[in-house]
Amino acid sequence: MIGHECGHHAFSDYQLVNDVIGFILHSVLLTPYFSWKYSHRRHHSNTSSIEHDEVYVPRLKSELRWFSNYLSNPLGRVLALSCTLTLGWPLYLVFNASGRSYGRYASHYDPHGPIFNDHERLQIYISDVGVIASGYVLYRIVLAQGLAWLVCIYGVPLQIMSGFIVLITFLHHTHSSLPHYDSFEWDWLRRALATVDRDFGILNKVFHNITDTHVLHHLFSTIPHYHAMEATKAIKPLLGEYYQFDGTPIYKAIWRDSKKCIYVEKDEGSKGKGIFW
Ligand SMILES: [Zn+2]
Structure with a gap:
């Protein structure tokens, strides 16, 4: 969480402090800091754009893969959900799984990949050095303490x-009441409002309320987590019906939404313009 806020420059007023702390925290978790910072910012500035969002970009019905049919049953969903929750985060970082389609291999670890522009490439190398350094430290720990010890402790x-990152963010951006837009209809405010706050019960506190303050986070991403509840309470009456919240228990919500949200189709009522449900 602190690392995420560093990426938004929400942790300190000083960019250098944000970047140093964010770089250390991300590297320790084997996540390339600057790579993720840039792609995450682009996710924030393009949320719910069917063309330009960076993550959880839904497919059109015509783009569904051949195996989708085999997964649309309870057993298939258990399998898909298990893979998503265990491997989703590393697959996103390494292969941009569920991310924007770049028409070629895209990876957060590749400084010359299509996710980044020329100004960012040097910092992607620095991110990789951080991850490699962490990998080396982990290797030394295995030599000193054994692999079983490292698996348990780390x-x-x-x-x-990783599982909770995927679960929380998937549910923030996947709901049958959330539209996606193409460039005809997409605008800054619509994209910010196309996210939904969720109720993780007792875990809301454990996750410092990132679970139920995501609408706010997309409107004001520099507000730190410890002010997010207070700010959410302030914006709710202003947003009125535009504030999206679903209080369904999480185990029900993940099952329902992974069943219902398979693809999007153009809204017939929007007369050929670009709203997708
Ligand atoms: Zn964010």
Whole structure:
């Protein structure tokens, strides 16, 4: 969370402090800091754009893969959800899985990949150096303490964190009441409002309320987590019906939304313009 806020320059008023702390925290978690900072910012500035969003970009019905039919049953969904929650985060970082289509291989670890522009490439190299340095430290720990020790102390918590990153962000951006837009209809305010706050019950507190303040985060991404509830309470009456919240228990919500949200189609009522549901 702190690392995420560093990427938004929400942790400190000083960019250097944000970048140093963010770089250390991300590298320790084997996530390339600057790579993610840039792609995440582009996600924020293009949320719900069917053409330019960076992550959770839904497919059109015509673009569904051949195996989609085999997964649209309870067993297939359990399988797909298990893979998404265990491997989704590393697959996104390494292969841009569920990310924007660049028409070629795109990876957060590739400084020359299509996700980044020429001004950013040097910092992508620096991000990779951070990850490699962390990998080396982990290797030394294995030599000193053994692999089983590292898996228990580091691997399992890292896996739990990855699973929750995917679960939380998937539910923020995937809901049958959230539209996607193409460039005819997309604008800054619409994109910010096309996210939904969720209720993780007791885990809301554990996650410092990032779960139920995501609409706010997309409107004002420099507000840190410890002010997010207060600010959400302030914007709710202003947004009125435009504020999206779904209080369905999470285990029900993940099952329902992974079942219902398979692809999007153009809204017939929008007369050929670009709103997708
Ligand atoms: Zn963010």
